[in-house]
Amino acid sequence: MTPFHRVSGVAAPMRTPNIDTDVIMPKMFLKGVDRSGLGEGAFNLLRFDAGRPNPDFILNRDGYRETCFLVVGANFGCGSSREHAVWGLQQLGIRALIGTTFAGIFSDNCANNGLLTISLDAATVGGIADIVANPASNRLSIDLEQQLIRIDGGGTVPFPIEPARKEAFLTGRDAISSTLVFADDIGAFERRRWADNPWF
Amino acid sequence: MSGRTLYDKLIDAHVVRRLDDDGLVLLYVDRTVLNEYTSPQAFAGLRATGRKVRNPAAALMVVDHVNPTAARRTRQMPDADAARQVDYFADNARDFGIEYFDILDPRQGIEHVVAPEQGLVMPGMVIAAGDSHTTAYGAFGALGYGIGTSDIEHYLATSTVRYRRLKTMRINVTGSPPLGVTPKDVVMEIICRIGADGATGYAVEFAGPAVAEMSVEGRIVMSIMIVEAGARGVVIAPDHKVLDYLKGRPRTPKGEMWDRATAAWLQLRSDADARFDREMTIDAGEVAPLVTWGTSPDQAIPVTDLIPDPDTNPAADRKTAATRALAYMGLAPGTPIQSVPIDFAFIGSCTNSRIEDLRDAAQIFRGRHVASGVRAIVVPGSTQVRAQAEAEGIAKILIDAGVEWRQSGCSMCLAMNDDILAPGQRSASSTNRNFEGRQGPGARTHLMSPAMVAAAAVTGRITDVRELLGGDAP
Numbered sequence: 001m002t003p004f005h006r007v008s009g010v011a012a013p014m015r016t017p018n019i020d021t022d023v024i025m026p027k028m029f030l031k032g033v034d035r036s037g038l039g040e041g042a043f044n045l046l047r048f049d050a051g052r053p054n055p056d057f058i059l060n061r062d063g064y065r066e067t068c069f070l071v072v073g074a075n076f077g078c079g080s081s082r083e084h085a086v087w088g089l090q091q092l093g094i095r096a097l098i099g100t101t102f103a104g105i106f107s108d109n110c111a112n113n114g115l116l117t118i119s120l121d122a123a124t125v126g127g128i129a130d131i132v133a134n135p136a137s138n139r140l141s142i143d144l145e146q147q148l149i150r151i152d153g154g155g156t157v158p159f160p161i162e163p164a165r166k167e168a169f170l171t172g173r174d175a176i177s178s179t180l181v182f183a184d185d186i187g188a189f190e191r192r193r194w195a196d197n198p199w200f
Numbered sequence: 201m202s203g204r205t206l207y208d209k210l211i212d213a214h215v216v217r218r219l220d221d222d223g224l225v226l227l228y229v230d231r232t233v234l235n236e237y238t239s240p241q242a243f244a245g246l247r248a249t250g251r252k253v254r255n256p257a258a259a260l261m262v263v264d265h266v267n268p269t270a271a272r273r274t275r276q277m278p279d280a281d282a283a284r285q286v287d288y289f290a291d292n293a294r295d296f297g298i299e300y301f302d303i304l305d306p307r308q309g310i311e312h313v314v315a316p317e318q319g320l321v322m323p324g325m326v327i328a329a330g331d332s333h334t335t336a337y338g339a340f341g342a343l344g345y346g347i348g349t350s351d352i353e354h355y356l357a358t359s360t361v362r363y364r365r366l367k368t369m370r371i372n373v374t375g376s377p378p379l380g381v382t383p384k385d386v387v388m389e390i391i392c393r394i395g396a397d398g399a400t401g402y403a404v405e406f407a408g409p410a411v412a413e414m415s416v417e418g419r420i421v422m423s424i425m426i427v428e429a430g431a432r433g434v435v436i437a438p439d440h441k442v443l444d445y446l447k448g449r450p451r452t453p454k455g456e457m458w459d460r461a462t463a464a465w466l467q468l469r470s471d472a473d474a475r476f477d478r479e480m481t482i483d484a485g486e487v488a489p490l491v492t493w494g495t496s497p498d499q500a501i502p503v504t505d506l507i508p509d510p511d512t513n514p515a516a517d518r519k520t521a522a523t524r525a526l527a528y529m530g531l532a533p534g535t536p537i538q539s540v541p542i543d544f545a546f547i548g549s550c551t552n553s554r555i556e557d558l559r560d561a562a563q564i565f566r567g568r569h570v571a572s573g574v575r576a577i578v579v580p581g582s583t584q585v586r587a588q589a590e591a592e593g594i595a596k597i598l599i600d601a602g603v604e605w606r607q608s609g610c611s612m613c614l615a616m617n618d619d620i621l622a623p624g625q626r627s628a629s630s631t632n633r634n635f636e637g638r639q640g641p642g643a644r645t646h647l648m649s650p651a652m653v654a655a656a657a658v659t660g661r662i663t664d665v666r667e668l669l670g671g672d673a674p
Contacts, residue, residue: 016517016524017517018396018521023637031281031282032281033241035241045641074517075397075400078430079633081330081348082237083348083349086348101400103397103430104430105347105432108348113350162224164219164220164224175354175362176249176251179354180357180358182226183358186216186226189216189228190255193228197324199453199457199458200230
């Protein structure tokens, strides 16, 4: 996965709660056997109207076409497990999401691909969303090492992250390789489990 | 020290090793089931790194998401993309040595219907699969939960998943559901009360006398649908109903081994003094048939109610969301939901496509006919369910009522196949999700129980099923 250290760029507010993975990646883009072409799919039904960019959608507005962070509403990524939603956001250039709560499978999918999710209290998220809603003050930088969001429009916001998750984002390590270090433990565990539960 | 919850017992029994001090563990996963649309990139990853599937016998592959449901089955997929996914799926099954049910297999069906049918799911297991509705297996006293494609690959390569322990929530269901009220209505009521993120970060245990009274299939409905409140895992203590359901299935133990297994399974329950992070109680006797009016599963009301006014919602973001939802749905506040006409009726999906669901629907369709201008389709959860419904005479009742009797698949739950609504079309649907575009771009979905869908199909509008059951509608 892509490591994450410090990233700077435009942030766009997207505050509607419960934005689901069907909205993030509509079904028409789920029929591949690889990860290609999903940037076009991301928010497709909101971004485009009869094939033309929808001028009302935030990512099509002046000042937001190079967005790399989204400031999102509660429960972002709910619904289907489709990891295509995360691949599509990344292919659209999104590197991090700032919100209150993220849906569980989506959050794991983000972590497995190096898309950083930052959870903060609702007032703080609302404050950041208000600042970046103005195209003149919509740039910020996220420093994972320092666990800080620096807002060009003013202020810095610290954010929490579990040490293991932080380490994984910083190194971009391959989770499977890390786990296979414990192959002997897995084998021993499995033999014990099958002995205790022979019906499995 | 207080006792342990069933969830914690299942996790404790599957921890290979701790990975940090915050609850991150390497969790052994007993089984998985794979579908053709979330698995391809996982297999591609294994191929690219030269890794093998560690335990192919622990997996089952079933085509369900992209296949057509037309009555006449052929191996040919209707479009090139679906064909490529199914071909690649078959290649992966062959090359990695995993059992595979193709579209013509008499055991084919929706993965979460097929896995229990085959006895792949047993109490005490942890089952992770690439579909959010894997929580279905909670109904059997197994911990089921959904994972993404990266974690499918991780599981296939290692038999484990990196897992962070969840908080626990017990939902006690008391009382008896009145006539016309089903487990679907009960779980929709729970989602309304706690919200679409009310169980985010939690594993849910369903308990209480109404759950004990409920059939295994009813418990499956609850276990699947609570995902729409954000639950990441579900457990229900297994009982004799679960044993009756599993006995004699192809993969469940037989003879003396069955006796040993069931003795152990019946011990699986939360300790009396176990503490949950959150508890709630709901009286099933007070639940009415529910219908969604919006584009989130928590936007639902009793069928007798009026569509709510977003302006009465105190939270600004919820108000905006409700306003947007009503615009998408083409509905006005204050309208009786029962006056809303439908174009399409769909009974199917892993939530509501089992034999009991089809019996409920048949009870409404018997001697009636689908209303003029409405198209109704019933997609059984598996080819075995289809055969059973035909043997019981249910299929004939449906066909006589003007319903299209289909082959099995996920179909219009997510409309990845050719069962898809046109923009603006409105459906009564027994599925889980009423998201924008879920059943087709611009399509409008009202979630409800299978019997309620049948009632809407025969009247042509959203209808209180109790009026057709001869019960006392309020």
